[in-house]
């Protein structure tokens with residue numbers, strides 16, 4: 556078999572295109588394949604799909620293809636330009652590559668496969684012998700394709716969360732479809748505008764379709780939701796895990812200050828007990844149980860704050876909004892009399908947001924959403940270790956967590 560025929564077969568080049576020349580460069584370890592079209596080829600305008608006539612050819616350009624054994628393989632051709640009565644002179648499509656691609660379709664598919672299956676982008680680059688920017692380019696193209704194909708849909712429950720992106724308080728805002736466990740939208744920073752951009756991208760029907768939004772008690776997100784989501788105020792569900800984190804942070808501050816006072820009197824009762832107080836009661840490891848049982852009975856502020864914390868957790872087990880509200884009022888009365896200022900202050904904050912907290916009984920959602928979405932985003936961060944650029948990181952999140960149709 557001739558080498559030109561061989562490459563037509565293995566590259567899937569068919570009429571009106573054919574391989575005109577194959578050159579092997581042993582020194583560079585490269586195979587170069589030139590492709591040209593028959594003179595009587597019929598062309599179609601890519602803008603309207605109607606037949607058009609050949610106008611001229613653009614300069615020769617190259618596409619990286621799958622390797623031939625260990626040899627890097629490039630396809631070279633001059634892309635024809637057509638003349639359409641309606642659209643004027645247009646670049647015509649070639650069957651082996653997407654528009655503006657630098658890889659052939661087969662190479663793009665392989666790159667996507669590897670990106671989805673390898674632990675790091677650097678590993679993909681090493682296997683394929685491509686540059687980091689080339690891998691990113693394939694990802695950008697894949698996400699662009701996926702977003703164009705994605706049909707506008709109704710998302711019933713969304714979660715809004717902030718993610719630290721780089722050291723030094725650089726954040727992004729991630730909006731997820733909680734039912735599908737997919738990231739819908741990523742914006743830079745964690746401002747009003749970050750979330751407003753999402754709402755503004757939706758149609759009135761889509762906005763009306765949102766039944767609830769899980770989020771942290773975060774002013775910028777709350778305001779954007781109030782202003783741009785019809786009935787937004789009533790649709791907010793403050794995330795229970797963020798609330799319990801606030802509670803635990805306060806409990807820990809109380810323990811720290813009490814431990815400081817005790818240690819001045821050479822009393823080490825509270826030394827090395829931090830995590831014992833923070834664990835949910837049922838999650839306390841067995842080896843600590845005896846010591847903790849004694850600690851709880853000591854006359855400690857920390858022990859009282861712990862009991863208040865443990866009781867609050869039951870708020871999310873209440874059967875309905877009325878029961879949850881009553882439960883909270885009872886808990887709040889208890890805190891008011893506890894004499895611990897940081898706790899009293901925190902409870903007051905919760906009381907001001909109680910409607911959005913007990914909304915959980917109507918819509919039992921959290922920002923963690925579907926199991927695994929958060930850890931998936933974390934692995935994107937690991938995979939993309941070294942992403943310093945927001946656009947790249949955003950693309951990577953949508954590539955791995957967006958449930959998009961990525962292949963050409």
Ligand SMILES: [Zn+2]
Pocket residue numbers: 600601602603604605639640641642
């Ligand atoms: Zn046209």
